[in-house]
Every structure is written in C-alpha cells, then in structure tokens.
Amino acid sequence: MIPFRKMHGLGNDFVVLDARAGALPVTPARAAAIADRHFGIGCDQFIVMEPPPAGADVFMRIRNPDGSEAGACGNATRCIAALVAEERGADRVVVRTIAGDLPVERLPGGLWRADMGPARLRWDDVPLAYKADTLHLPLAFGPVSDPAACSMGNPHATFFVDDLDAIPVTEIGPRLEHDPIFPDRANIGFAQVLAPDRMRLVIWERGAGLTLACGSGACAAIVNAARRGLTGRRATVTMPGGDLVMEWRESDGHVLMTGPVATAFTGTLDLGAYGS
Template sequence: MVPFRKMHGLGNDFVVLDARRSDLPITPHRAAAIADRRFGVGCDQFILLEPGAEGADVFMRIRNPDGSEAGACGNATRCIASLVAAEAGKDRVVVRTVAGDLPVERLPDNLWRADMGPARLGWREVPLAREVDTLHLPIGAGPVADPAACSMGNPHATFFVRDLAALDLAAIGPVLEHDPIFPERANIGFVQVLSPEHIRLAVWERGAGLTLACGSGACAALVNAARRGLTGRRATVTLPGGDLVIEWREDGHVLMTGPVATAFTGEIDLEAYPA
C-alpha cells in the first residue's frame, strides 16, 4: 500500500503520491485510472513528487485525467509548495516542473504566492500550428470567437464574452481544445470582464474538461485581458471555486496568489490499477 494525499486549490483537486525516496510504478495509464472519479480516487490532475535537482526543492510531475502530461498547474504548485515548505520549515521553496522552476512563498492567512514565470506570447511558444497574431486567433465555436493566446508553461486561449453564464461550455470547450490551430491542444478560458480589477473565468482544461479552478488559466486570462486593454496588470480572478489574485509584473513574470487545502489522506494499492 502506498500513502497518498488528496489536495485542492479552490476545488481544483489533486491526488498526490510521493516518489522522492523510492520509485513508484506509475504509468500514464495507471495515473489515468487513479484519476477516474468512479473507479479510482478521482482528481483533476495526478501529481507525482520526484527528487528535486540542484536549485529546486522538489520536482512535480503532472498528469491529466486522460494520462497526458501537463507542463504547468498553478493550483497544484501552491499545494505542493505548502507540503515541502512544512517538511523543511521554510517559507519559500522552488517547485520544478517540465516547464521550468516556480518559486513559491508563504503569505499570511493560508495564502501562497507562486511566480509562474514569464507569459510566453510568441506563436511558436504557445504553440500554434502556423504564424498568426496571438492577440487575435482566427478561430471560434458557437457564439464565441477571436481569442487571445499565450503559454504559461502550457497552451491557453482566452475568449472574452458578455455573459459567461449563457454559454454551454461543455459543448464548445472540447471543440476548441482540439482546434487544428493547437498542435498540442489547448486550455480554453472564457472571461467576463467585470471591471479593470476584476474578471470572472471558467476554463475547459486540456485533458480534464471543466474544473472549479485553473491557476495557469487564471494567469493566462489576466495576461490576455491586459494585452487587450480590458484590465490592468493586476486583478482578482473569480473562478467557480473561488478567487485568485493575479499580477503580471513589468518583467513579464506572472504572480498567482491563492489558498491551499488537504481534503484527506489515505493508502492505495497500485497493483489494483492496470499499468
């Protein structure tokens, strides 16, 4: 039996296993089986902790519920930072991902601030299938069109809408995720601007579907809104699960502040899940 921890940031939930001291037989297929909400533990992303190399406190490997690997997950970054910081008695740690190193610091009131790195705005960086202006992509589905795109370690497209509640996100989300302009698929954000300092966001996550919160999606939404002149460089992003504060610094880095929580802990028989 292997210990695991169920954590979440604003309802964006994770199954966390620790492979820092001994290897665990985790394959993409097994991770997907554990992530299944009916036949497994259930989560939006499966997180495997691996030893941190020089310059980082831990390596965080992220898998979506379909088993595909993700480069970034903002809410998971805060959760994992809180675990590692508690172990080490530190207020600042560095979480390494396949997309880069993410410094995270403890703030008062169970808040954690993660430096999610620079927003990547070039079409090759997103990536897109061809050269187009990332501020205005020539795609749409149903009532939405003309998104902006950027990468926060994973690809994001942000659509700006008048009434978020009026959209059938479950219908248009998967169509847009798989649009041919995204060679690696994309996370699809839908933003309603409430004021220059406050936006509402829902995200269809690549490989996961609709989630209660998406940290990297919130970062991308603020960056794209600021690029369009719809907000300033700092705003509260209200997601179905709660609020994040996002700041796009002048040096291009994006800071994300929000809470973390542990729902429960337990043990799992890995051999009960097909490899």
C-alpha cells in the first residue's frame, strides 16, 4: 500500500504521491483510473513528487485525469511547495516541472505566492497550428469569439465576455479545447472583467474539463486582459472555488500567483488495483 494525500487549491484538487524515495509504477492508465471520480479517488490532476534535480527542491510531475502529462498547474505548485516547505522548515521552495522552475514563498495568513515564470506570447510558443496574432485569435464558436492566447507552460486561450453566467461552458468548452488551431489542445478561459483590478473566470481545462479553479488559467487571464488594456497588471481573479491575487510583473514579464492551499485527507492505495 502506498500513502497518498488529497490536496486542493480553491477546490482544484489533486491526488499526491511521493516517489522521492524510489520510483513508483505510475502509468498514464493508472493515473487516469485513480483520477476517476466514480471508480478511483478522484481529482483534477494527479501529482507525483520526484527526487529534486540540481537547483530545485522537488520535481513535480503532473498528469491530467485522462492520463496525459501537463507542464504546469499553479494550484498544485503551491500545494507541493507547502508540503516541502513544512518538511524543511523553510519559507521558500523551488518546484521544478517539465516546463521549468517555479519559486514559491510563504506569506502571512496561510497564503503562498508562486512565480509561474514568464508568459510566452509568440504563436509558436502557445503553440498554434499556424502563424496568428495571439492577441486576437481568428476563433469563434457559439456566443464567443476573438480570444487572446499565451502559454504558461501549457497552452491557454482567454475569451472575454460581458456576462459569464450566460456562457454554456460545458457545451462549448470541449469543442474549443480541441479546435484545430491548437495542435496540443488548449485550456479555455472565459473571463468577465468587473473592474481594472478584478475579474471573474471560469476555465475548461485541457484533459480535465470544468474545474473550480485553475492557477495557470488565472495567469493567462491577467496577462491577456492586461495586454488588451482591460485591467491593470495586478488583479484579483474570482473563480468558482475562490480568489487568486495575480500580478504580471512589468520588470521581467513573470506572472505571480497568490493563494491558499489545503489538505483534504490522507490515505493509502494499492496501485495494482488500478490496472497496469
């Protein structure tokens, strides 16, 4: 039996396994089976902590509920950083993913701030299937059109809408995620700007579907909103699970994300019970 933790950031939830002491036989199929909310434990992303490479305190491997590998997850980054920081009695941790290093620091009030790195704005960084203006993609479906796109280690497109409650996210999200303009699929955000320092956001996550919160989606939303002059470079992003404070730092283009972490419960599991 293998210990696991069920953690979440604003309801964006994760099953976390610790493989730092030795490799675990976690396959994409097993990750997907454990992530299943009916027959497994259930989660938005399946996280494995691996031995820290040079220059980092831990390596975080991320799998979506369909078993595919993701390069970034902001809420999971804060959760894993909090675990490692508590182990070490530290206030700063560097989490490495396949997309790069993410420094995270403890703040007062149980909050953690993650430096999610620079937003990548070139069409081939997102990536898109062909050269296009990432500030105004030639994409429309149903009631939405004209998104902005960027990469936060994973591809994002943000649609800005007048009334978020009127958008049938579960109907159009899957179609937009798989649009041919996104060769690797994309996370699809729907944002309603409320003020220069506040917006509402709902995310249809690539490989996960509708989630209560998405850290990298909030990163993309503040970057894309600021690029269009709809907000400043700092804003509170309200998602169904709660608020993240976001800042697109002008000095270096890095995106800073501040929010809470929580452990829901711990337990053990038998990987062999979840296929091969």
